[in-house]
Amino acid sequence: xxxxxQAIQAAYDNASEDTQSEIVGAVFxxxxxxxxxxxxxxxxxxxxxxxxLIRSTFGGIDPMGAMMGMExxxxxxxxxxxxxxxxxGEDPEEDEEDEEDDEKEDDEEEDEVDEEExxxxxxxxxxxxxxxxxxxxxxxxxQNPVSEEATPQSTFKAAVKQLEHDTGGCYLPLARVxxxxxxxxxxxxxxxASAKHLLVPRMVGNVAVKLSGQIKQxxxxxxxxxxxxGNTVWNQYMxxxxxxxxKFLSQQKWHEAFRHLLGMHLFAVWSGGDWIQDQEVYxxxxxxxxxxxxxxxxxxxxxxxxxxxxxxxxEGGIPGGYRETLKESxxxxxxxxxxLLRDTxxxxxxxxxxxxxxxxxxxxxxxxxxxxxxxxxxxxxxDRNEAMCVLKQ
Numbered sequence: 201x202x203x204x205x206q207a208i209q210a211a212y213d214n215a216s217e218d219t220q221s222e223i224v225g226a227v228f229x230x231x232x233x234x235x236x237x238x239x240x241x242x243x244x245x246x247x248x249x250x251x252x253l254i255r256s257t258f259g260g261i262d263p264m265g266a267m268m269g270m271e272x273x274x275x276x277x278x279x280x281x282x283x284x285x286x287x288x289g290e291d292p293e294e295d296e297e298d299e300e301d302d303e304k305e306d307d308e309e310e311d312e313v314d315e316e317e318x319x320x321x322x323x324x325x326x327x328x329x330x331x332x333x334x335x336x337x338x339x340x341x342x343q344n345p346v347s348e349e350a351t352p353q354s355t356f357k358a359a360v361k362q363l364e365h366d367t368g369g370c371y372l373p374l375a376r377v378x379x380x381x382x383x384x385x386x387x388x389x390x391x392x393a394s395a396k397h398l399l400v401p402r403m404v405g406n407v408a409v410k411l412s413g414q415i416k417q418x419x420x421x422x423x424x425x426x427x428x429x430g431n432t433v434w435n436q437y438m439x440x441x442x443x444x445x446x447k448f449l450s451q452q453k454w455h456e457a458f459r460h461l462l463g464m465h466l467f468a469v470w471s472g473g474d475w476i477q478d479q480e481v482y483x484x485x486x487x488x489x490x491x492x493x494x495x496x497x498x499x500x501x502x503x504x505x506x507x508x509x510x511x512x513x514x515e516g517g518i519p520g521g522y523r524e525t526l527k528e529s530x531x532x533x534x535x536x537x538x539x540l541l542r543d544t545x546x547x548x549x550x551x552x553x554x555x556x557x558x559x560x561x562x563x564x565x566x567x568x569x570x571x572x573x574x575x576x577x578x579x580x581x582x583d584r585n586e587a588m589c590v591l592k593q
Contacts, residue, residue: 370405411463430479
């Protein structure tokens with residue numbers, strides 16, 4: 201015997217308090233005890249057997265029939281008591297459009313459960329038998345009187361979501377975002393002006409965040425040593441993705457190359473350089489130094505394309521677009537990385553070549569200039585690293 205949760209709810213909401221108690225007790229109390237006893241006797245518990253149990257338990261009254269709008273065997277149980285309600289809360293005798301009812305039942309097929317399921321999951325179903333709260337509409341226009349209190353973090357995320365919706369872009373913070381205590385101040389316009397960030401096309405940003413996240417999770421979940429982790433980051437991610445980026449650049453697929461390069465950059469900023477410092481790839485120095493050369497070449501070629509081709513000036517973003525913001529982030533990482541390479545790996549080179557990133561610098565630039573600028577960058581490293589995860593916590 202089948203019913204819908206809407207029918208149960210309608211019967212309960214339209215019954216008196218005494219009848220409501222009887223319904224709850226009928227469905228979720230004594231009947232379960234009767235079923236347990238029947239099972240102990242080895243009695244079958246099909247739909248008809250369960251219905252007989254209900255009747256015998258309640259002296260011939262069929263409360264399930266009343267809840268489900270089903271006619272009992274006794275005519276006295278089928279009078280106009282107001283308890284026989286369809287899913288809309290209407291008397292079925294007044295509904296002359298049977299075909300429409302059939303269509304409605306088909307639409308609600310997924311919500312239908314048989315009597316065994318109702319009885320077997322009593323506690324779960326009981327939570328659904330509740331009075332509707334006064335003044336709350338069940339339609340789409342109703343408002344829930346109990347709403348989660350907005351926090352600066354939740355409001356910020358909502359503002360970012362609105363900004364991404366309005367611009368069609370993907371928001372990537374590049375610095376710590378200091379949130380005001382007054383959530384009313386946090387709007388999409390405030391997000392644009394609050395901290396350094398990138399706003400890039402979704403097909404670029406989403407893939408870049410996914411790639412960066414995959415490498416992060418590898419490092420976070422790693423159970424081995426630091427050197428083996430560094431080897432894995434290089435062999436599984438950095439070497440193949442630089443090769444993939446160069447392939448896309450040769451095919452003039454700018455967005456495809458951009459998302460691979462940006463994903464690696466987001467991870468590199470977040471990691472702080474451990475993957476460079478602790479690994480064994482440097483033992484094959486040409487491969488090690490060649491990666492930095494190819495990485496810098498790829499970024500230079502990509503930045504040679506227009507803002508329109510790269511999507512660095514989305515409508516609704518900051519005036520002038522995000523080229524300078526991206527270049528500043530890359531230049532800072534280049535200076536820091538070249539300092540690490542100089543101090544750690546220059547002694548392992550086999551000839552005059554050096555492992556260096558050359559996106560904006562050239563071999564003619566002195567390492568002394570790089571060293572002076574590195575000291576300025578170190579002050580705000582922690583803020584930038586934390587900012588990369590501000591929307592992912």
